[in-house]
Amino acid sequence: MTMYHDYRHMSLTHVSKANFKARALEIFRRVQETGEPVLITDRGRPVLRLEPYFGEDDAVLVSLRGSVLSYQKPTEPVGEDAWEALA
Secondary structure, three states, X not given: OEEEEOOOOOEEEEEEXXXXXXXXXXXXXXXXHHOOOEEEEEOOEEEEEEOOOXXXXXXXXXXXXXXXXXXXXXXXXXXXXXXXXXX
C-alpha cells in the first residue's frame, strides 16, 4: 500500500483491487478502528473510497456528548424553579 494525498489534502491509503480482494477483512477492520479512508484503485485509477459510516444518529449523539455537566439525583422530581425556560 502507498500513501498519497487526495483532493482534500488528507493522506489516503491506496490499495489495488487485487490487493483489496486478498485482504478485504483486514482493510475493513483497519478503516473501522482508525477512521481513515482507503482508496481502492483499478490499474492505478481510483474507483472506490472505503470510509467508516457515521449515520445521522451518530452525528446527533456526537454533538450531544459532554453536554450534560452533572446529574446528581436523577430519580428525584424537579421543581419549577429548576427549569431555566420557566424563569
